[in-house]
Amino acid sequence: MEALFGKKKRAPGGSLVLYTTRHGATQRYAERIAQPLDALVKETAYAKIDAAKTYDAIVLGCCVYAGKIKGLGFFADHAQELTDKRLVLFTCGLYDPQEEAVRKALDAQIREALGEMTDRIAIFHLRGSLRWQSLGLVERVMMKALLSGIRKKPEAERTKTEALLLESEGGALDFADEMDLAPIVHAARFGREAER
Numbered sequence: 001m002e003a004l005f006g007k008k009k010r011a012p013g014g015s016l017v018l019y020t021t022r023h024g025a026t027q028r029y030a031e032r033i034a035q036p037l038d039a040l041v042k043e044t045a046y047a048k049i050d051a052a053k054t055y056d057a058i059v060l061g062c063c064v065y066a067g068k069i070k071g072l073g074f075f076a077d078h079a080q081e082l083t084d085k086r087l088v089l090f091t092c093g094l095y096d097p098q099e100e101a102v103r104k105a106l107d108a109q110i111r112e113a114l115g116e117m118t119d120r121i122a123i124f125h126l127r128g129s130l131r132w133q134s135l136g137l138v139e140r141v142m143m144k145a146l147l148s149g150i151r152k153k154p155e156a157e158r159t160k161t162e163a164l165l166l167e168s169e170g171g172a173l174d175f176a177d178e179m180d181l182a183p184i185v186h187a188a189r190f191g192r193e194a195e196r
Contacts, residue, residue, distance in 0.1 A: 019061035020071025025128030064093025097125030122187035127175030
């Protein structure tokens with residue numbers, strides 16, 4: 001039909017949810033966040049800034065892989081073009097962001113990548129999942145090395161996440177909690193200041 005009548009134009013406004021994922025957890029969160037917002041969901045690699053600028057709110061989901069946040073480039077590369085937008089960022093990783101060291105490491109990476117732009121973004125940290133079956137060969141080797149390091153620690157010094165990683169070796173861990181998504185949806189609708 002588009003060939004006959006042309007592509008239907010979308011009215012400006014609304015929300016756009018972008019994501020970078022490694023094994024699917026960030027994508028699942030992005031899709032759930034998009035539902036109450038009636039938002040378009042798109043992998044960040046395929047997002048174009050000219051189209052993104054037509055939205056009022058942009059939610060960016062970034063996976064945490066091997067301790068590094070992936071996908072911050074979209075905000076970093078387009079900071080000037082997004083000054084009038086409601087911006088929301090969420091990370092998705094295995095380690096518990098309630099642990100001070102984990103949260104500080106994530107926040108430091110965001111600040112380093114986004115600089116002053118960080119101050120106008122609503123930021124959230126979520127926990128994802130791990131399925132040994134979905135890991136590639138290199139990832140399995142990395143996980144084996146990580147677990148070896150954890151085993152060398154005295155049991156009393158292991159974090160809860162580290163203990164769970166040892167228990168679940170070869171299986172799966174899933175920390176995803178959809179109750180964590182309501183504040184993200186709220187920030188996309190009303191902006192960062194609404195969270196304070």
